[in-house]
Amino acid sequence: SQQGEEDPQALSIQEGENATMNCSYKTSINNLQWYRQNSGRGLVHLILIRSNEREKHSGRLRVTLDTSKKSSSLLITASRAADTASYFCATDWASGSRLTFGEGTQLTVNP
Amino acid sequence: DAGVTQSPTHLIKTRGQQVTLRCSPISGHKSVSWYQQVLGQGPQFIFQYYEKEERGRGNFPDRFSARQFPNYSSELNVNALLLGDSALYLCASSWLRVGNEQYFGPGTRLTVT
Numbered sequence: 001s002q003q004g005e006e007d008p009q010a011l012s013i014q015e016g017e018n019a020t021m022n023c024s025y026k027t028s029i030n031n032l033q034w035y036r037q038n039s040g041r042g043l044v045h046l047i048l049i050r051s052n053e054r055e056k057h058s059g060r061l062r063v064t065l066d067t068s069k070k071s072s073s074l075l076i077t078a079s080r081a082a083d084t085a086s087y088f089c090a091t092d093w094a095s096g097s098r099l100t101f102g103e104g105t106q107l108t109v110n111p
Numbered sequence: 112d113a114g115v116t117q118s119p120t121h122l123i124k125t126r127g128q129q130v131t132l133r134c135s136p137i138s139g140h141k142s143v144s145w146y147q148q149v150l151g152q153g154p155q156f157i158f159q160y161y162e163k164e165e166r167g168r169g170n171f172p173d174r175f176s177a178r179q180f181p182n183y184s185s186e187l188n189v190n191a192l193l194l195g196d197s198a199l200y201l202c203a204s205s206w207l208r209v210g211n212e213q214y215f216g217p218g219t220r221l222t223v224t
Contacts, residue, residue: 043215101153
């Protein structure tokens with residue numbers, strides 16, 4: 001089964017609103033990464049947060065990590081229609097760079 | 112700088128055939144990983160190669176094999192194709208073997224009929 005699980009499965013918001021997606025995982029991790037995917041294309045790397053970090057920012061993105069709860073959240077502020085995509089969390093938990101993905105959150109930002 | 116490139120973009124094969132997918136990593140990246148993404152699901156790890164050696168293998172049958180060349184490019188081979196092998200095959204490259212960002216290519220869409 002997948003290591004990570006995203007919540008919600010689907011999210012629909014208006015442009016300008018904030019979008020929050022959550023990810024839970026099961027085992028200890030080295031790091032957790034968030035990716036965006038548009039319409040079945042390749043994955044775009046958004047941000048990596050290491051197990052000893054609690055929060056990271058990149059532009060309009062804010063990621064938090066709570067290793068005690070084995071959970072992470074991705075916040076997109078001031079969303080735009082171009083943010084419409086599937087968002088995946090992926091955990092790096094093995095000795096190699098083996099990412100385990102959840103099933104993703106489908107975000108729709110309405111103009 | 113060019114990102115990860117994959118070829119071909121799309122491929123249609125019939126059951127029982129064999130297929131080879133190709134990946135060129137970002138310049139300077141020594142690790143290449145392969146993932147399979149079935150429609151509606153997240154990607155699943157197939158292989159990791161680092162410095163031309165297999166460093167990890169996911170839960171896929173022996174019909175799946177891969178290799179990495181001296182220039183760090185990689186090929187994924189799938190033999191005796193099944194309908195269930197229809198998926199988007201993604202290649203990712205990274206600088207190190209462990210613990211860093213992976214950068215994905217656009218993928219190869221394989222359809223098995």
